[in-house]
Amino acid sequence: MPSFLDEINVHPAYQKAVDNHPLVGKNLRLPVRDDELPTDFVFHRRPLRHQLRDFLRFRDLPYHFLAHDPRVRKTKIENDIFRYRYERGEVDAMIVIAYPSGVHHGWPLEVETDFPPELFARTKIVVWRSGAMTTGRRREEVLALRDYRGGPVVLTMN
Numbered sequence: 001m002p003s004f005l006d007e008i009n010v011h012p013a014y015q016k017a018v019d020n021h022p023l024v025g026k027n028l029r030l031p032v033r034d035d036e037l038p039t040d041f042v043f044h045r046r047p048l049r050h051q052l053r054d055f056l057r058f059r060d061l062p063y064h065f066l067a068h069d070p071r072v073r074k075t076k077i078e079n080d081i082f083r084y085r086y087e088r089g090e091v092d093a094m095i096v097i098a099y100p101s102g103v104h105h106g107w108p109l110e111v112e113t114d115f116p117p118e119l120f121a122r123t124k125i126v127v128w129r130s131g132a133m134t135t136g137r138r139r140e141e142v143l144a145l146r147d148y149r150g151g152p153v154v155l156t157m158n
Contacts, residue, residue, distance in 0.1 A: 041084050044116050051077050059084050075107065079114035086152050093145070093153035104128065104156035111154055122151025128158075 037043070038056070047055060050068070054077045058064035066074045082094040098104040108125045115123060126145060132138050145153050
């Protein structure tokens, strides 16, 4: 199992922009041991170092943008930030706009992996299917999202 100390390379232009940002710059001190992880949030799956860094940098900001290379596990960062803010009562829904086409179909499995089982059981997830969401059962499924109060809501689309 990888340690949260493992590192994945981040695009240099993105890293420079983040390092120079006044709210999330180089002053951020990352934990070096498991017992130094944040105490106000319990990770369901241990983060890698770059995931922990971005979680700590962006979790309290009103918006952010992740520009990592493909396949470096950005989904976990977003799921952890959403769960952190959901547990604090700040948000109740996450809309995922993913590229390229089809990538958004994998998000439900990632949410299941990143959420504790009791939270995932209460989570309402809808995967948008273009051309199939405006009529019938699919339409009702999407409309039901706005009234759902039993837990978090996740809508994924491309």
